[in-house]
Amino acid sequence: MDKRLIWLAVGAFATSTVAFVFAGLLPLISASAGISVSDAGHLVTAYSLAYAIGTPILSAIAGAADRRRVIALALVCFMAGNGLAAASDSFFTLLCAQVIMGMSAGLFAATAQATAVALASPEHRTRAVATVLGGTTFAVALGAPLAALVGNLAGWRSAYLVVACLALICLTVLWTQLPRGLPGLKLSLSERIAALGRPGILPSLGVTLLYLTGAFMIIAYMAPLALAAGLPVAVLPGMLLAFGIGAVAGNYASGVLADRLGPSRMIVMALLASASICVAMSAIIELLPPELAGPLLVGIMLPWGFIGWTFPPAQASRLVGHAPELANLTLPLNVSAMYFGIAAGSFIGGRLLEIAPASELGLAAAAFPLAALVVIALTRKSRRATIPVG
Structure with a gap:
């Protein structure tokens, strides 16, 4: 190399x-x-x-x-x-x-x-x-x-x-x-964003934005979540490490799973699993005593990192599939959508913390991958409607 x-x-x-x-x-x-x-x-x-x-x-x-x-x-x-x-x-x-x-x-x-x-x-x-x-x-x-x-x-x-x-x-x-x-x-800026007009590109970028919005409502505010579960702030590096180890494994597994199942199925599975784990985080903090909630919250970081990082490679593959000849334009747009999602998640999560306890972050975050699933379903329905019969 x-x-x-x-x-x-x-x-x-x-x-x-x-x-x-x-x-x-x-x-x-x-x-x-x-x-x-x-x-x-x-x-x-x-x-x-x-x-x-x-x-x-x-x-x-x-x-x-x-x-x-x-x-x-x-x-x-x-x-x-x-x-x-x-x-x-x-x-x-x-x-x-x-x-x-x-x-x-x-x-x-x-x-x-x-x-x-x-x-x-x-x-x-x-x-x-x-x-x-x-x-x-x-x-x-x-x-x-x-x-x-x-x-x-x-x-x-x-x-x-x-x-x-x-x-x-x-x-x-x-x-x-x-x-x-x-x-x-x-390439001019207008040429770079012209790819948005191709079929399937804009909805796919919307899925990316929604997924990252939900994820970073939690990632950006792990500290309030940890405190709500009875953990000290000093445990945050360990939580990030567990999440990171899961992310590396998920990034590797995504390519293998997407080849077997197809990127679209992989994305749907990642969205459903991510929403489930977000809800589980809120349930752990709300329903369990601190001596159980804290260790379980740390433990759930690894599978959450794994699930979270199966999404980006599969989503990139799906995006390229819409217009392979425009991959050099659509992939950078996907990265921008990711960071718009990070910005939205950190902003929405911060505002939620001003009016609600940290334990509500998971429930609110789960709404975004579920919304991404709705976008995927509507896109598929629209495609079927435009396919000529006979």
């Missing part, structure tokens, strides 16, 4: 860790800033919106520019955002830092995947992209819990500094190893 792909994956690991570490840092940040955890959740919303909106815009602006320079610029801005977060003296400054990190992380992700394709031979391009995306998976499994642990031991600012140092190492290696003059694909 080309070693440069590994370093692109490490860059994806560093830039993606920030997106998933919030669950472990929000209680620390809220205590430091003197605000509620739900208000601190605006950081997740700001980062995710910047990622979702900034990625297609910045990718269009970067156009055919040298990918080596674009990757370097993205990593430099990402490090600057982490440095600003670590040095911030107000919540507003920290919010601005999230916007910088979100936009630069999105630009890096899009450019790194395109660079992986350019570096690989035609028969190995899928494997090359999978290698880079593997960095994101391991960010969930290892990056988030480790950064949360660092934050709990040495303060939340240190977590940002550690991520920035890792990004610096990646920048140094990639700047020296990537070839000069590797051009990007010049």
Whole structure:
């Protein structure tokens, strides 16, 4: 395997860790800033919106520019955002830092995947992209819990500094190893979003958005859930680790299961299972005493991570199936839909915490994968209605 792909994956690991570490840092940040955890959740919303909106815009602006320079610029801005977060003296400054990190992380992700394709031979391009995306998976499994642990031991600012140092190492290696003059694909923003008009694309993106909305109503606010179950905040790195281990296993199993069952069946199963686990979380906290609720909530993280991470690969496969020739456009749009969902989930979850106990998060979150199932059913019904008879 080309070693440069590994370093692109490490860059994806560093830039993606920030997106998933919030669950472990929000209680620390809220205590430091003197605000509620739900208000601190605006950081997740700001980062995710910047990622979702900034990625297609910045990718269009970067156009055919040298990918080596674009990757370097993205990593430099990402490090600057982490440095600003670590040095911030107000919540507003920290919010601005999230916007910088979100936009630069999105630009890096899009450019790194395109660079992986350019570096690989035609028969190995899928494997090359999978290698880079593997960095994101391991960010969930290892990056988030480790950064949360660092934050709990040495303060939340240190977590940002550690991520920035890792990004610096990646920048140094990639700047020296990537070839000069590797051009990007010049597409306007209108060309990038034109794929939305193809049959099946927009409903599929809606399914992605709804699924991630429900998931991040819980992921972003694991701390209030843990407290409601009688657990200390210090247990959050362990919860994130259990979720991450399940995510790695689910990501691997998804490809095998989708090949056997088909991506559509895999997605339906993931949506149903996710809604069931969300309801189970609320039931555990509401109905059981703390000595049982706490351990069960930690234990359910692993199967929830497994189920949660069977969805993205199957959904990507289903999306590509709608228009294989537009995969280079539809897959980035799917990533934007994911981060719009993360932003929506963190915002809705935060507002719910202002008016209801944390135990209600699971019940509310379950509504979104169920809504995604309705979208799938209506899309299928619409397709049948448009198929001519005879």
